[in-house]
Structure formats: C-alpha cells, structure tokens
Amino acid sequence: MQNETVTIQSHDGSEFTAYVTYPVSERPEGAVLVIQEIFGVNANMREICQSLSNAGYVAICPDLFWRQEPNVDITDQTEEEWAKAFELFNGFDIDLGVKDLTSTLNFIRNHEKCNGKVGTVGYCLGGQLAFLMACRSDADCNVSYYGVGLDNFLGEADAISSPLLMHVAELDKFVPEEARDKIVAKMDGHPQTELYVYREVDHAFARVGGEHYDEKAAAQANISTADFLAKNLIEQA
Numbered sequence: 001m002q003n004e005t006v007t008i009q010s011h012d013g014s015e016f017t018a019y020v021t022y023p024v025s026e027r028p029e030g031a032v033l034v035i036q037e038i039f040g041v042n043a044n045m046r047e048i049c050q051s052l053s054n055a056g057y058v059a060i061c062p063d064l065f066w067r068q069e070p071n072v073d074i075t076d077q078t079e080e081e082w083a084k085a086f087e088l089f090n091g092f093d094i095d096l097g098v099k100d101l102t103s104t105l106n107f108i109r110n111h112e113k114c115n116g117k118v119g120t121v122g123y124c125l126g127g128q129l130a131f132l133m134a135c136r137s138d139a140d141c142n143v144s145y146y147g148v149g150l151d152n153f154l155g156e157a158d159a160i161s162s163p164l165l166m167h168v169a170e171l172d173k174f175v176p177e178e179a180r181d182k183i184v185a186k187m188d189g190h191p192q193t194e195l196y197v198y199r200e201v202d203h204a205f206a207r208v209g210g211e212h213y214d215e216k217a218a219a220q221a222n223i224s225t226a227d228f229l230a231k232n233l234i235e236q237a
Contacts, residue, residue, distance in 0.1 A: 002053070003046075008062065008107045011099045017070070018062035018104055019046055021053040028115040030233030031058040031108045033101065033139070035126030037207070038085040040065055040072030044207060048121075055226065057233065058113050062104040064097050064129075076210055089125060098132050105139055117233045121225065124148060124174075124204060127167075132156070134164040134192075141165070141232035143225050146172055146203050151179040154186045165228045166195040167221045172203040196224065 003021040010016060019041050023029055032052045036045050041061050049059035065072045065088050072088060074081040101120070109118045119141040122130030127147025134142040135156035141163040144150075166187060168180065175183075188195045198205060198221065202212035206221055 003050070006060075006107070008100075008103055010103055016063050016066040016100060018060050018107075019049060020058065020060045020108075021046075021049040022058055022113055023053045023056045025056060028113055029056055029058055030117040030119070030140075030229070031060065031111070031114045032229060032233070033105055033108065033118060033120040033133075034059055034061040035101065035120055035122030035129045035133075036061060036064055037124040037126055037204075038089045039074045039076060039081070040088075042073045042075060044075075044209075047208075052121075052229075055229075057229070058108060058111065060104060060108045062100060064100060064125075065092065066100075067093070067096065076204075076207070092125070094128070094132070097129055098136055101129060101133055102137050105133075105137060119143065119229055119233050121145070121229075122147070123206070128153075131164070131166070134160045134162060138162070141228065143167075143228060145206055145221065146175070148172075148174045148203075150175075151182045154182065157186060157190060160190065160192045162192060163228070163232055164190075164193045165225060166193060167206070167224075168195065168197045169201050169203055169205055169217075170197050170199050171201060174203050194224075194228070196221070 052059040117140045120130045121143040123145040127144040130142045130144040143165045145167045198217040201214045201217045205214040206218040
C-alpha cells in the first residue's frame, strides 16, 4: 500500500482525516507532515506527498478545514474557488489548526512506518503553520514556504529550538514590504533558522501550475528543502 486516508483523534476527542503516502522501503523512515495551502488537501498537496515518499519519507497531509467543511479539494484556477478558499481561510482558527497538526505529528511519529523523526513542510497558510509548529511543537525540523502573517507571531520565535528553514518571496502580494522586512530582520541570524529571500518572485512561486510559479526559484527552494530534510530526518549510519 503506497497511499491511504487515515483517521486521527483530535485533542478534543473529535476525528479528522489525513492523506498518507509511504516509501517502498520496508524499514521505518523519517516522516514529513505536509501542511496545506488554502485549497485543502488537493491534487497539489497529494503530489507533494508522493514526491516526498519517492524520496524515502512517509508523508502525511491532514485536512485542516474539517471543522468548517471536511474534505475540501479545490484549485487556484477559478474565481469561485478563490472565493471559497478565502472564506475558509478567514474562518480558520489558527490555534486549533496548530493543535490538529500536533495531533497529526504524534500520530505519524508513533506509526510503525516512521523512525520517530518528523518534520513539517508548509505552504502559504501552511507556511505560517510550519513556523508556528517550530515555535509550539517538538517537530524535529520545519520548513516554511512563503508563510503569510508571520509578522504577527515573531514574538514566539525565541521558543524555536529545532531547525527551521524559511523561503520568503521578495514580492509576495500577501506579505507587505514592511512585514517582510520585520520577518527577515527577526529571523535572519536566528540560531536555529536558515532564511532565503527569492528576488523578484511573488507568493506561491513554488506552486506548480500556479500564476506565479517560477521554475528557477522553485528548484532552488526545493533543493534546499531536500537537503534540509535529509540532514534532520534521515538517520546517519
């Protein structure tokens, strides 16, 4: 079995689902918790999970909008889908989302296919949540792609004790220049953080098929991410 949908217990006794992909290896491997954008657990997120499993990781992507609407699976290709995505984003409870991610982390860390090491990789909304997982959870490492609203949470950065990799778009239309500069000033040089600013690219530059996809910047970011995950999640001989 290379992929399945699993059920996870939330901190408050409810249940939500997550999409999981597995590597071909029979031995336990590191796991990556993939954190969705505002479009739900869609084809893009599932493809990212599969790519990670092709690289040797267990990958899991939980349904974070389940408290509003379970099983959201939309794209960025129509105005109607964008409107729905922003409605869900505006109704999303960040603190509950972090708790659901922590429940997911604990689930996959204790899975028989996992070696006990778990990192996170998040995009957009997920980039914000990956940053907060670095602040609030015991994930072994975290990767934030163009996280939104990070300037509102910089006061939590001193709690980060595990490696954090940040990919920042210089021309992010959802992150004002002043906010971007605050983020870079605070996090560039943080002892646990690697931060890269990608010049002349917009939000979601790594979303394949998206309006602002930039092949060169995406490749650079993804190579850095691959090296970072390998360093922190693959057991050294």
